[in-house]
Amino acid sequence: MSNGPDFSLELAAQAQGHTRIAGVDEVGRGPLAGPVTAAAVVLDPARIPEGLNDSKRLSAKRREALFDVIMDMAEVSIAHASVEEIDALNILRASHLAMERAVAGLTTPPDMALIDGNLIPRNLSVPAQAVIRGDALSVSISAASIMAKITRDRIMWDLAQQFPGYGWESNAGYPSKSHKEALQNLGVTPHHRRSFKPVHNILYQGKSVSN
CATH class of the missing domain: 1.10.10 (Arc Repressor Mutant, subunit A)
Structure with missing residues (x-):
């Protein structure tokens, strides 16, 4: 059994002809306050940061360190859906909206997105695969989970x-x-x-x- 996420889902997508694979995850569905935040991350297969994992399994110190490494070694886009959008749309749709914005914010559009969860956002601009517990399976999704969590935690610290x-x-x-x-x-x-x-x-x- 694997001790953590790996690059196998990305390799499978590459075998189907996709070269730029984005991992996508969101954080903040459960809170009573603040935005929902999503990240899309395209890793360089030759420079995958060590120690990637589901952000919930990492210490805060480790997440902070990986945030800087991922920002330096990968292409990252982070986006949000506001409290007003959450209330107008519902939290599931708002979280998907944040994911759609994160993917759309990548400098170069990916060929495919690996989405954490069991649903693909309806207005995603690229082909996608939903991956249940993806942040524990795919390094690209785990990287996205770290970027989204650190960003949102910083927003909530500022609001505090x-x-x-x-x-x-x-x-x-x-x-x-x-x-x-x-x-x-x-x-x-x-x-x-x-x-x-x-x-x-x-x-x-x-x-x-x-x-």
């Missing part, structure tokens, strides 16, 4: 400085106990997802904060 008390610097907007208590005590910020039940329920009770 503007809206202290919700713990976003540590919970990244996920519904931790302290975050939910802060929602009750401090109210809803402009960066909370109003379509998510814990936020919607508090808004219905009439407690929110402005800027």
